[in-house]
Amino acid sequence: MxxxxxxxxxxxxxxxxxxxxxxxxxxxxxxxxxxxxxxxxxxxxxxxxxxxxxxxxxxxxxxxxxxxxxxxxxxxRRDAGSGPPDPAWARDWTGRLRTLLAEAAAQGMPAIGIVGECEAAMADFAFPAAAEAWQGSGSPP
Amino acid sequence: MxxxxxxxxxxxxxxxxxxxxxxxxxxxxxxxxxxxxxxxxxxxxxxxxxxxxxxxxxxxxxxxxxxxxxxxxxxxRRDAGSGPPDPAWARDWTGRLRTLLAEAAAQGMPAIGIVGECEAAMADFAFPAAAEAWQGSGSPP
DNA sequence: CTGTTTGTTCTATATGTTATATAACTAGTA
DNA sequence: TACTAGTTATATAACATATAGAACAAACAG
Missing domain, CATH: 1.10.10.10 (Winged helix-like DNA-binding domain superfamily/Winged helix DNA-binding domain)
Structure with a gap:
């Protein structure tokens, strides 16, 4: 399956x-x-x-x-994620992330719990060795 | 506005x-x-x-x-998020979180970058002082 | 070249979702 | 009573989802 x-x-x-x-x-x-x-x-x-x-x-x-x-x-694709990220995609993804995390916060989930769930999810992922050309977008006001 | x-x-x-x-x-x-x-x-x-x-x-x-x-x-609601979370909601939310984070990982975003975006998003949130009855769901196989 | 595999494109149809528009109703409150 | 604000009902147009059938086009094996 x-x-x-x-x-x-x-x-x-x-x-x-x-x-x-x-x-x-x-x-x-x-x-x-x-x-x-x-x-x-x-x-x-x-x-x-x-x-x-x-x-x-x-x-x-x-x-x-x-x-x-x-x-x-x-x-x-072999080169899916090499090279710099599409700025439009990054903006969109960040927006969706913020909405999703806001939902948990509004429901009363503590910050520790949210970060914990994020890390638990990523523990299942297989990240490649290196990654360049990626930089955090910071937190706009 | x-x-x-x-x-x-x-x-x-x-x-x-x-x-x-x-x-x-x-x-x-x-x-x-x-x-x-x-x-x-x-x-x-x-x-x-x-x-x-x-x-x-x-x-x-x-x-x-x-x-x-x-x-x-x-x-x-004043009591929105006091008391224990709805298990159905928690399951659903975790699933959506995993899909969203998987998208970033598949696009080549490094683990550091993902966690950074999560923390940047939460820096804007106003968490109440205490939170009980919340516990991480761990990472199912 | 022939035939198979596989994605691609086209048309059609049934059902559900989104958004708008009117209208009327119901419960609080002054 | 009258005002405010949510609730419910009906109708309609446009778009999205899923199915169905048919045909087309390129890559490859023989």
Whole structure:
């Protein structure tokens, strides 16, 4: 079982597919250069239409995480995350992070707990040895 | 200007309204017991229909952050975040956090950078003095 | 060249979501 | 009573999601 989804959940199926694959990449379970199942096959495995899988794969291609080829299929990009980050993506991501953390703070979760959850999540990730050209954005007023 | 939105962005207006208010609560700019603008007035200020604002307020009520009264209007709940967290909410929030952090890791952002962004975001929050009944969920396999 | 595999594109349809627009109703409060 | 403010109902237009079927195009194996 390479991937499981909730067909009746509130989050769209194509988005769940994207999310699960993003997590698989971050955790090193789907390393750079590794192949994903063909669109049609994954669609059969998940019991969904192949257009739905296609939409998820296409999202990942737009995000620069996948390379899609005619016969080669879907492959995790080797240079996905080398080079400097897209400024638009960084801005957007920071915004989404702040909203998500604000939700926890508003719900009464203590700062220690929030940082703890962040670190617990990242303990599952497989970070490559080096990373350059990345710098914190600081905290705007 | 108590709140600004992007009418033509990809995220729904009612969701933006919810997000901005959640952030205002977390940052202490909208403390417990404080009042929000009436639905119709905020709708006029933002240039949207009052049903759209109503949907955002209702979301916050479902999340336990607002109390809506006939004449009292919309007020930030005083006990929003006292007591133990809803287990369903905690599970869901942790899942969303992991997906979001995984996205950054997959994009090549180093662990240091991710933690830094988390801390920078939380530096803007106003945490209350004490917090009990909260405990980390650890990192499931 | 033939055939298979795989992603890509197109049209169509059914259902759900988002946003707007009117209108009316209900409960507090002065 | 009258005002304020949330609540509910109906209708509509536009967009998003998921499914379905068909055909097309490139890469590769034989």
């Amino acid at each position: 390479l991937l499981s989804i909730e067909p009746d959940g509130p989050v769209p199926i194509y988005q769940q597919i994207r999310d699960r694959i993003v997590e698989a990449i971050a955790r090193g379970r789907q390393p750079a250069g590794s192949a994903l199942p063909p669109i049609r096959q994954l669609a059969v495995d998940l019991g969904v239409n192949f257009h739905t899988v296609n939409k998820g794969y296409d999202l990942l291609r737009q995000e620069g995480l996948l390379r899609l080829g005619r016969k080669s299929g879907a492959v995790v | 108590l709140l600004s939105i992007e009418p033509d962005g990809p995220v729904p207006i009612y969701q933006q309204i919810r997000d901005r208010i959640v952030e205002a609560i977390a940052r202490g700019r909208q403390p417990a017991g404080s009042a929000l603008p009436p639905i119709r007035q905020l709708a006029v200020d933002l240039g949207v229909n009052f049903h759209t604002v109503n949907k955002g307020y209702d979301l916050l009520r479902q999340e336990g952050l607002l109390r809506l009264g006939r004449k009292s209007g919309a007020v930030v």
